Amino acid sequence: MDAIVKNFPQTNRDSDRPSQQEAEEAVRVLLRWAGDDPTREGLLETPARVVKSYRELFSGYDMAAEDVLGRTFEEVAGYDDMVLVKDIPFFSHCEHHMVPIIGKAHVAYMPDGRVLGLSKIARVVEIYGRRLQTQETMTAQIARAIDDTLNPRGVAVMIEAEHMCMAMRGVQKQGSTTLTTTFTGTFKTEPADQARFMTMVRSR
Ligand SMILES: Nc1nc2c(ncn2[C@@H]2O[C@H](COP(=O)(O)OP(=O)(O)OP(=O)(O)O)[C@@H](O)[C@H]2O)c(=O)[nH]1
Ligand SMILES: [Zn+2]
Numbered sequence: 001m002d003a004i005v006k007n008f009p010q011t012n013r014d015s016d017r018p019s020q021q022e023a024e025e026a027v028r029v030l031l032r033w034a035g036d037d038p039t040r041e042g043l044l045e046t047p048a049r050v051v052k053s054y055r056e057l058f059s060g061y062d063m064a065a066e067d068v069l070g071r072t073f074e075e076v077a078g079y080d081d082m083v084l085v086k087d088i089p090f091f092s093h094c095e096h097h098m099v100p101i102i103g104k105a106h107v108a109y110m111p112d113g114r115v116l117g118l119s120k121i122a123r124v125v126e127i128y129g130r131r132l133q134t135q136e137t138m139t140a141q142i143a144r145a146i147d148d149t150l151n152p153r154g155v156a157v158m159i160e161a162e163h164m165c166m167a168m169r170g171v172q173k174q175g176s177t178t179l180t181t182t183f184t185g186t187f188k189t190e191p192a193d194q195a196r197f198m199t200m201v202r203s204r
Contacts, residue, residue: 023051057093060130065145068123072114072150082193084108084200085121094165095132103135103161103177106201109146110153110186110193116146135161135180143182154185156197 018026024047028038036043086106094101105125109116128141143157158181167174186193 020051023054024048027051056130057091058130058132060127063127063130065124065127065141066149068120068127069116069145069149071120072116074114076111076115079115080111080113082108082110082196082200083115083118084197085118086201088122088125090125090129092129092131092133092138092161094163095134097165097169098132099164099168101133101135101161101163103159105142106156106158106160106197107142107146108156108187108197108200109150110155112151112153114150114152116150121146135159135163135178139180139182143184147184152185154183154187154190154193156184156187156194157182158197158201 027047027050031038031043031046038044038047084106085108086104088105088107090103090105092101092103093099107121107125124142124145128138128145139157139159142159143155146152146155146157158179160177160179162175162177166172166176183194183197187197188194
């Protein structure tokens with residue numbers, strides 16, 4: 001997993017960023033590439049809107065998972081069993097075609113004294129989702145971030161998602177779902193923990 005995460009630092013320095021004007025010009029080029037006329041009235045404001053929406057859709061590059069996971073709690077009356085936050089919805093974009101990935105993440109960990117604020121788990125999914133991704137990388141990154149910051153006894157992450165690059169274009173298979181998992185610690189070494197995670201994710 002180390003290799004996967006290290007090979008995908010996925011952030012650039014602010015100084016590497018083009019200006020807003022350059023980004024808007026790039027959108028105008030793509031509009032022309034699509035076959036439309038960027039000077040027609042309906043498209044005049046489009047480059048500015050696209051650039052603004054990119055700031056939101058790719059805001060994960062400006063955030064670090066360590067920042068949101070920094071705050072942990074110890075007063076949980078000795079609770080040491082699995083914590084699972086499931087069905088966390090997310091949108092991402094595939095790094096191959098830059099079209100949406102729509103899915104749900106299920107994230108669990110086995111505490112070792114300390115626990116995370118529940119919302120922070122969803123925030124981590126958001127941070128990695130709002131970048132260009134492969135599903136495998138995103139799954140490994142979420143697990144790694146929790147493992148590194150909380151040092152729990154184990155982390156389990158499952159992502160199920162539909163890739164629009166497979167649905168809207170290319171092979172055009174609508175409705176197929178891709179499942180990816182990353183297990184660390186006891187979820188990796190204890191089949192019973194892994195099985196319980198799967199059962200709890202699947203239970204409605
Ligand atoms: N492993 C993995 N592959 C992905 C993910 N998102 C998209 N892909 C795949 O990335 C591959 C890119 O393949 P290429 O042959 O380089 O690109 P392409 O000609 O556009 O491929 P087609 O989609 O088959 O038309 C495709 O098979 C996509 O389905 C992902 O999250 N993980
Ligand atoms: Zn794709």
